[in-house]
Amino acid sequence: MDDPTLPHMVTPPPGPATRELARRLRQVESRNVTYLSEHFPVFWARARGAVVDDADGNRYLDLTGAFGVALAGHAHPRITAAIREQAGILTHGMGDVHPPVRKVEFLERLAAILPWGSHSRITLANSGSEAVEIALKTTLLATGRPGVVAFRGAYHGLTLGSLAATGRDDFREPFRGRLYPGVRFVPFPTTPDEARESLAALDLALAGGRREFGGTDAGAAGPGEGGLPGAVILEPIQGRAGVRVPPPGFLAEVARRTRAAGALLVFDEIFSGLGRTGRLFALEHEGVVPDLICVGKGLGGGLPLSACAGPVEVMDAWPESPGEALHTSTFLGHPLACTAGLTFLDVLEEEELTAYAAREGEAFRRALARELPEASIREIRGRGFFIGIDLGRPGAGVEVTEEALRRGLIVLPAGPHGEVVELSPPLILSGRQREVALELLVESFRRSVG
Numbered sequence: 001m002d003d004p005t006l007p008h009m010v011t012p013p014p015g016p017a018t019r020e021l022a023r024r025l026r027q028v029e030s031r032n033v034t035y036l037s038e039h040f041p042v043f044w045a046r047a048r049g050a051v052v053d054d055a056d057g058n059r060y061l062d063l064t065g066a067f068g069v070a071l072a073g074h075a076h077p078r079i080t081a082a083i084r085e086q087a088g089i090l091t092h093g094m095g096d097v098h099p100p101v102r103k104v105e106f107l108e109r110l111a112a113i114l115p116w117g118s119h120s121r122i123t124l125a126n127s128g129s130e131a132v133e134i135a136l137k138t139t140l141l142a143t144g145r146p147g148v149v150a151f152r153g154a155y156h157g158l159t160l161g162s163l164a165a166t167g168r169d170d171f172r173e174p175f176r177g178r179l180y181p182g183v184r185f186v187p188f189p190t191t192p193d194e195a196r197e198s199l200a201a202l203d204l205a206l207a208g209g210r211r212e213f214g215g216t217d218a219g220a221a222g223p224g225e226g227g228l229p230g231a232v233i234l235e236p237i238q239g240r241a242g243v244r245v246p247p248p249g250f251l252a253e254v255a256r257r258t259r260a261a262g263a264l265l266v267f268d269e270i271f272s273g274l275g276r277t278g279r280l281f282a283l284e285h286e287g288v289v290p291d292l293i294c295v296g297k298g299l300g301g302g303l304p305l306s307a308c309a310g311p312v313e314v315m316d317a318w319p320e321s322p323g324e325a326l327h328t329s330t331f332l333g334h335p336l337a338c339t340a341g342l343t344f345l346d347v348l349e350e351e352e353l354t355a356y357a358a359r360e361g362e363a364f365r366r367a368l369a370r371e372l373p374e375a376s377i378r379e380i381r382g383r384g385f386f387i388g389i390d391l392g393r394p395g396a397g398v399e400v401t402e403e404a405l406r407r408g409l410i411v412l413p414a415g416p417h418g419e420v421v422e423l424s425p426p427l428i429l430s431g432r433q434r435e436v437a438l439e440l441l442v443e444s445f446r447r448s449v450g
């Protein structure tokens with residue numbers, strides 16, 4: 001009997017309806033945006049829980065959580081009901097002028113789960129990149145120093161400010177002429193030896209030193225550019241770089257050195273936050289509290305919502321609004337997004353999704369390590385439901401992704417050369433869904449890279 005929570009393929013993807021949509025899309029969307037090929041993508045028509053239907057009626061298991069957003073699953077009934085109700089009451093307000101009631105409620109709810117509790121001050125935004133922009137603006141206001149230290153491989157977004165701190169040459173190069181040059185990049189370590197090298201590079205960068213630390217993605221500050229850094233920004237676990245976990249103690253050392261140098265530490269928890277890694281925030285694995293945190297993705301329960309937050313001493317670097325906010329936007333504190341976010345945070349807590357991710361995510365990782373063809377894999381890493389399968393060969397993650405799609409499994413490639421398969425499923429993935437995902441992944445690996 002057909003189980004609606006499991007994959008079910010009625011036509012090889014991309015099917016006829018999908019091909020027609022791809023043809024229409026080509027006529028209207030900038031060619032930069034959606035990658036269209038013979039084998040990719042499929043167009044989503046419907047999603048609930050951890051499954052997605054495409055336009056041809058194929059049903060897939062979504063092991064991406066749609067870029068990590070669907071933490072509570074797609075279309076969680078409570079979140080959907082709350083959005084419906086709110087849509088009939090107030091869909092849009094005047095965020096920083098006549099704020100929606102929901103904004104206040106959401107901010108209170110979010111503050112309560114941040115490391116600084118009621119001492120937190122928060123600025124809301126609509127995307128992860130914008131939350132990073134706010135963090136970088138905050139560090140400049142607080143320290144008077146525009147310079148930034150960021151990490152190679154880091155992904156902080158593609159708006160100009162966040163892109164300047166994104167450590168990927170492919171994204172940076174076409175816009176180099178517009179990027180703030182005062183960002184020094186240091187290596188992101190995954191072993192104790194690499195951590196020593198990274199910390200030495202960090203010390204030099206914090207002292208305002210200039211050195212190219214190998215590689216071509218240097219983006220190192222030139223003389224006089226940026227001066228002494230006022231910010232160190234990093235993902236506690238690098239996501240799009242291929243789910244790279246730093247060795248124990250590294251984050252604490254970064255925090256110590258950053259503060260000794262009079263700079264502020266920014267944790268970008270846009271991907272790693274809100275239960276994904278088996279802790280509410282990935283910072284808890286190391287017990288390190290930053291000066292600022294960025295959250296996004298799942299924060300809005302599926303609607304666009306992000307935040308930059310810190311303790312009042314840091315966030316009060318911003319002046320009191322005299323009537324014109326120095327940083328705001330039309331949709332700030334959007335009542336629909338705040339309602340969805342409020343309900344999502346309730347669901348996260350009441351359904352104990354974080355503990356589930358810790359337990360079931362680890363079990364999934366162990367099963368992957370046991371079952372996937374050993375010869376094709378360099379490393380399986382991650383925490384909770386944040387898993388990277390490193391194949392050690394450029395493009396191998398892309399091959400597996402396409403093979404998996406044919407079998408009813410949605411995964412994404414990651415890593416600078418598409419060498420990793422990244423898994424960031426909804427935190428509600430059931431035991432049976434995991435079993436089926438594992439079977440299909442094993443087949444996909446065997447067929448493509450095994």
Ligand SMILES: Cc1ncc(COP(=O)(O)O)c(C=O)c1O
Pocket residue numbers: 067127128129130132155156157158235239240268269270271272296297
């Ligand atoms: C760690 C991290 N920071 C920032 C961003 C940018 O977020 P957005 O795409 O919502 O602008 C992302 C997106 O993947 C991310 O993973």
